[in-house]
Amino acid sequence: LPKNLVIVESPAKAKTIERYMGKDYRVLASMGHVRDLPKSDFGIEVNGGVKLSYKALEQANSKKAVTAIRKALKDAETVWLAPDPDREGEAIAWHIAELVKLKPESTRRVAFNEITKKAITEAFDSPRSIDMSLVDAQQARRAVDRIVGYKLSPLLWRTVGPNLSAGRVQSAALLLVVQREREIRAFRAREFWDISARLATDEEDEFVAVHPVGEKQKFSLDNEAGASELTERVRPGPWTVAAVRKSERTRKPPAPFRTSTLQQAASSKLGFPTWKTMKVAQSLYEGGHITYMRTDSTNISQEAHGDIGRAVKEQFGEHYHRARQFAAKTKGAQEAHEAIRPAAIAKAPGDMGGETSADGLRLYEMVWQRTMASQMADAVYDATSVDVDSRGVTFRATGQILKFDGYLRVYLDKADDEPDDVEGLLPDLSEGQALDLRSLDPEQHFTQPPPRFTEATLVKEMERLGIGRPSTYSPTVQLLSTREYVRSESRRLFPTARGEVVTDLLEAHFPDFVDASFTARMEDELDEIAEGDKQMVPVVRQFFDSFTAHLAEQKDKITRPERPTDKTCPECERPVVEKFGKHGLWFLSCSGWPDCKWSQQLDESGEPLPDPEGTGEPCPRCSSELVAKSGRFGPFVGCSNYPTCKYIKKEPPKETGESCPDCGEPLVERRGRFGPFVGCSNYPKCKYIKKDKKTTARKKTGARKKTTRKPAAKKAPAASSSSGTES
Numbered sequence: 001l002p003k004n005l006v007i008v009e010s011p012a013k014a015k016t017i018e019r020y021m022g023k024d025y026r027v028l029a030s031m032g033h034v035r036d037l038p039k040s041d042f043g044i045e046v047n048g049g050v051k052l053s054y055k056a057l058e059q060a061n062s063k064k065a066v067t068a069i070r071k072a073l074k075d076a077e078t079v080w081l082a083p084d085p086d087r088e089g090e091a092i093a094w095h096i097a098e099l100v101k102l103k104p105e106s107t108r109r110v111a112f113n114e115i116t117k118k119a120i121t122e123a124f125d126s127p128r129s130i131d132m133s134l135v136d137a138q139q140a141r142r143a144v145d146r147i148v149g150y151k152l153s154p155l156l157w158r159t160v161g162p163n164l165s166a167g168r169v170q171s172a173a174l175l176l177v178v179q180r181e182r183e184i185r186a187f188r189a190r191e192f193w194d195i196s197a198r199l200a201t202d203e204e205d206e207f208v209a210v211h212p213v214g215e216k217q218k219f220s221l222d223n224e225a226g227a228s229e230l231t232e233r234v235r236p237g238p239w240t241v242a243a244v245r246k247s248e249r250t251r252k253p254p255a256p257f258r259t260s261t262l263q264q265a266a267s268s269k270l271g272f273p274t275w276k277t278m279k280v281a282q283s284l285y286e287g288g289h290i291t292y293m294r295t296d297s298t299n300i301s302q303e304a305h306g307d308i309g310r311a312v313k314e315q316f317g318e319h320y321h322r323a324r325q326f327a328a329k330t331k332g333a334q335e336a337h338e339a340i341r342p343a344a345i346a347k348a349p350g351d352m353g354g355e356t357s358a359d360g361l362r363l364y365e366m367v368w369q370r371t372m373a374s375q376m377a378d379a380v381y382d383a384t385s386v387d388v389d390s391r392g393v394t395f396r397a398t399g400q401i402l403k404f405d406g407y408l409r410v411y412l413d414k415a416d417d418e419p420d421d422v423e424g425l426l427p428d429l430s431e432g433q434a435l436d437l438r439s440l441d442p443e444q445h446f447t448q449p450p451p452r453f454t455e456a457t458l459v460k461e462m463e464r465l466g467i468g469r470p471s472t473y474s475p476t477v478q479l480l481s482t483r484e485y486v487r488s489e490s491r492r493l494f495p496t497a498r499g500e501v502v503t504d505l506l507e508a509h510f511p512d513f514v515d516a517s518f519t520a521r522m523e524d525e526l527d528e529i530a531e532g533d534k535q536m537v538p539v540v541r542q543f544f545d546s547f548t549a550h551l552a553e554q555k556d557k558i559t560r561p562e563r564p565t566d567k568t569c570p571e572c573e574r575p576v577v578e579k580f581g582k583h584g585l586w587f588l589s590c591s592g593w594p595d596c597k598w599s600q601q602l603d604e605s606g607e608p609l610p611d612p613e614g615t616g617e618p619c620p621r622c623s624s625e626l627v628a629k630s631g632r633f634g635p636f637v638g639c640s641n642y643p644t645c646k647y648i649k650k651e652p653p654k655e656t657g658e659s660c661p662d663c664g665e666p667l668v669e670r671r672g673r674f675g676p677f678v679g680c681s682n683y684p685k686c687k688y689i690k691k692d693k694k695t696t697a698r699k700k701t702g703a704r705k706k707t708t709r710k711p712a713a714k715k716a717p718a719a720s721s722s723s724g725t726e727s
């Protein structure tokens with residue numbers, strides 16, 4: 001029997017490691033965390049110190065994994081704890097050691113940044129003990145997030161609606177989305193004009209020059225009359241080249257990927273949402289193909305640095321190579337201190353074969369290209385700027401050509417909100433040269449409001465402000481969607497009415513806790529705990545004391561969101577107010593409530609919903625009239641006595657005109673718990689469901705929603721075992 005037991009967190013990682021270990025080693029997976037704070041209790045005692053009461057997880061796969069570990073322990077002489085090389089991984093190692101009572105003298109902690117034979121061998125040659133500073137940093141985060149979630153969420157349930165949650169990182173990130181929406185709402189577009197002159201040389205080479213010139217002059221033409229007047233004034237010419245400026249411009253390659261930039265590039269280049277990027281990156285890491293994917297470092301190890309340099313020279317030649325070091329951007333240097341790069345640069349994307357999925361290959365290719373690019377020469381452009389004069393008015397044309405592609409040969413960097421580079425080549429021109437005017441067009445423009453965030457640009461902003469860390473970016477932005485605080489349209493994030501109401505309320509009563517700088521300071525303190533510069537207990541205690549004191553002070557001041565309108569009640573002529581409904585939408589209500597019961601539903605954009613249309617048919621359950629309504633999945637007929645009576649009339653399924661590819665029966669439109677879909681009329685005998693992108697996407701969100709909501713419906717907010725759900 002093997003004398004050594006190696007414990008990692010996932011079966012995929014276990015499989016990869018097993019390949020490199022001899023028969024003296026047995027590798028088991030813990031299936032993630034094995035303990036967490038309890039789901040139904042606060043689980044934190046704060047008096048002299050801070051005591052966290054952990055409970056073994058109840059999930060079947062977790063219990064099974066722990067049982068297997070306990071059994072394997074009987075034969076093991078040495079236990080090697082090998083979870084991921086960051087705080088979360090350190091905490092998993094510690095929880096396992098505590099839960100199954102490992103003996104310190106026969107327990108070793110090994111951490112490696114990539115799952116390759118060499119990295120594993122090195123780690124096993126120099127094991128260490130569990131780093132309690134890292135563990136405490138994770139415990140402190142768990143505690144602080146639990147305090148906020150557990151204490152604040154019930155206030156939201158009471159005042160805004162059931163199943164809501166507040167979270168330290170989550171609420172600060174939501175505030176960014178809401179603030180952007182406010183900016184867009186407050187934005188007043190400003191008019192400006194420019195005039196484009198299409199000009200030609202004697203050789204019939206055409207180019208376009210534009211007036212006004214430069215950012216300062218942008219608004220010099222701000223109305224049509226002015227633009228037309230200037231157009232007619234300059235039209236007669238003569239048009240002459242007044243100045244030609246040539247310069248060389250260079251463009252440097254971006255740093256190798258860290259978590260946030262990987263998410264941004266995968267969003268703009270591959271269209272991946274952040275959760276998908278992290279899932280695919282994790283499978284590449286666990287398969288031994290890339291380094292650890294949760295990192296804020298852009299550093300490259302000395303050895304990899306040499307390998308990449310050689311690969312660049314070999315593939316593109318000496319003049320494409322330029323050795324570069326990228327300084328670590330953030331603090332917290334104890335953890336994963338390398339950029340995300342291929343484990344072996346020699347393995348080009350084309351050599352991956354069937355070792356990963358199609359998405360895995362696309363992401364690997366991007367990581368490989370960006371890593372190569374980081375050790376390549378600058379791209380060099382010849383840039384030309386030409387000023388053309390007519391009647392003392394200056395028009396300018398700019399152009400650039402790529403003289404040397406350098407790193408652009410393998411990687412083109414472009415962010416979500418970056419405009420495309422479209423400048424082309426200009427003809428050869430010299431000062432004093434006469435030009436022929438071909439056309440002259442004034443054009444109206446308006447300034448644009450700031451763009452809404454995509455998931456990836458939100459992560460970028462979170463990183464800039466210091467909100468969250470590599471392990472929490474993706475879970476946080478995902479949580480905003482699953483809790484229905486934001487919705488996305490063409491990848492842009494819009495706050496929902498619910499998201500805005502919760503933000504308004506938190507801003508009014510807990511301004512410090514949703515503020516970006518507060519959250520950033522807390523992250524810094526957690527980093528200091530990880531580095532051993534601060535202790536967990538005083539940090540958590542201080543937070544607990546100030547938070548509970550503030551909460552006690554605000555508790556009774558929080559009321560149901562309500563705002564005045566200029567309308568009067570059609571039934572009693574008292575003023576009408578807007579109230580926030582439990583279902584996440586505003587509605588109009590008579591201020592005389594409960595004396596007067598007049599109310600009117602509003603839709604997401606604040607427009608009154610039409611009164612339900614009567615059908616003349618009685619409800620089979622309560623005899624009230626059935627009415628035609630519209631719900632989130634389309635129109636339906638239901639009882640007018642809702643919500644007292646919840647009767648909904650089932651319509652006979654509507655045929656689509658297609659037939660089932662499996663059994664030939666007609667396909668029908670049906671309505672399921674995740675929305676409408678098209679399926680076989682022969683159900684349940686035939687289970688065919690027509691796949692369409694929209695339906696599957698909705699299905700996924702629905703399924704996720706269910707798992708996060710179920711525990712939240714109990715007494716306490718969900719205490720999920722995954723790393724970032726409460727933040």
Ligand SMILES: [Zn+2]
Nearest residue numbers: 569572590596
């Ligand atoms: Zn009234």
Ligand SMILES: [Zn+2]
Nearest residue numbers: 619622639645
């Ligand atoms: Zn009824």
Ligand SMILES: [Zn+2]
Nearest residue numbers: 660663680686
């Ligand atoms: Zn069928």
